[in-house]
Amino acid sequence: MTQRIVALAGGVGGAKLAHGLQMALDDPTMMTVIINTADDFQLYGLHISPDIDTVMYTLAGLANTATGWGVRDDTFTTLTMMSQYGEDPWFQLGDRDFATHILRTRALRAGATLTVATTSLARALGITPTLLPMTDDPVATLIDTPGGRLDFQDYFVARRHADIVTDVVLDGIAAARPSPAALDALSTAGAVIICPSNPIVSIGPILAVPGLRDAVESASGPLIVVSPIVGGEALKGPAALMMEGLGHEVSALGVARMYAGLATGIVIDAVDSALAPAIEALGMQALVTDAIMRDDAGRERLAREVLDFATTLAAARAGAR
């Protein structure tokens, strides 16, 4: 693949495939990753962008692969002192991680957009793909549960995503404008890849930013989804429980239905091969492979398959003209 590609990503799963793509591409500068920011929040007066940070640390080779969040070998001295000041250390921010939040907040306070703050942090860490927030405007994911409405991090971290989800509300989404750089990247993209991130709270907010879904649909190349559901279970996080709560079938087919009319291809795991005919009946090609990324080699391998799939779909489309 020598064309520009755009990946849409949330946190851990998205970061893994984005990392694979960074390794698989001859020229990683050809890739732009548009990242969910609907779970951004303020803590200790600092702007935290959990998904941007996970993608950034992963692509910089700094991620803590054991936990899925934060920086490898980080320490928690600042947070310990926060406790000494009587603050509740409910959200685990490491000392290295704090540097990111401090510098991002400084940039935003000085008037920079989140786009500029993100690209400059990522470049400082030597990341060659372009990392972008979906929007520079505030959007907040709110989770409705039988017990009431929760802020996303309260639901996800403090309550360990154990609540039944009855609805997901994206506060501020109607007024959010896409990051202009994200629109630019999509306008020249030869392929769009939706990483194996939660379709409801990671990819959902990106596509819900007014104008972004249109830009994805208008992109000239194929749009490939990598299913985050394998064998009827989420690879990580609350996607399965959330899909179930919102009335979606918890399967690769359920994922395919959520992207029907948008995706031209979907990557599903071999354990889900029996679902391929039903998926293809939705109007998209299915690539059946090993969809689980167990290590760096697995990330690069899956990324190469996704890129080859994109090339095949692009050629088929050109042949059909």
Place this chain on the structure above:
Amino acid sequence: MTQRIVALAGGVGGAKLAHGLQMALDDPTMMTVIINTADDFQLYGLHISPDIDTVMYTLAGLANTATGWGVRDDTFTTLTMMSQYGEDPWFQLGDRDFATHILRTRALRAGATLTVATTSLARALGITPTLLPMTDDPVATLIDTPGGRLDFQDYFVARRHADIVTDVVLDGIAAARPSPAALDALSTAGAVIICPSNPIVSIGPILAVPGLRDAVESASGPLIVVSPIVGGEALKGPAALMMEGLGHEVSALGVARMYAGLATGIVIDAVDSALAPAIEALGMQALVTDAIMRDDAGRERLAREVLDFATTLAAARAGAR
């Protein structure tokens, strides 16, 4: 001493005596420390108050006594990550220390005054005396040298206070208003103690805040200065070089002259006993003692002597009426 006392303090030397006073007082809540904020500055978008922090950490028993700044046994992981982002780590901020600056900045951004931010941080650390900034308004010490004008921290930290000082400018001082709580404390003070801090860049700015010198002069009890110059040398920092550059005699007598008309008593070291007559000719009583605080016991011992001196001066004043 059972009356309210007010101490004026800068960084390390002032913090030591304030700590001694905290130990020596039967009821440490009777003490208010008014602290220099003219060397406050912004770093990484955070509000740093070096003198407040030194006093706060010292009174909380957290100070790094080896360096004179920062928190004991602190680590520097956040700062290391700052370097990884390409930031110059010229000012040593420890991980525990960062918590202080983050929480202070959060409070200020939320609209709190520096007075409120300071008292709440100090109380969270269990400090019973009241710690106050001299002002809630921005004041910046600028140092004129033969090579040009320097920001204070550039002069003090980056250039290790090695430059000759030709003038000291307090940018913003004319518009600065005293912390209202500081005026309150002075209005009920039975004694004011000027700690052994740099008379030019620590105590000078406090007394230069419009209205604060008047409030000190109007305080009902004695005003005692503890000389930061012993044997013609500064106990710590650039006071000697600075006094010399600005035309002051570098001696306890030089210090006494700077406070003539304000101080009713001065504490000088035994090595300077020969200066006592000349000092007393300026209109203040001199207490000759061991003015060096070598350890916690030394701090408490000197503090008790200062408090006894204050009691004696107050009684003499009452007798003279």
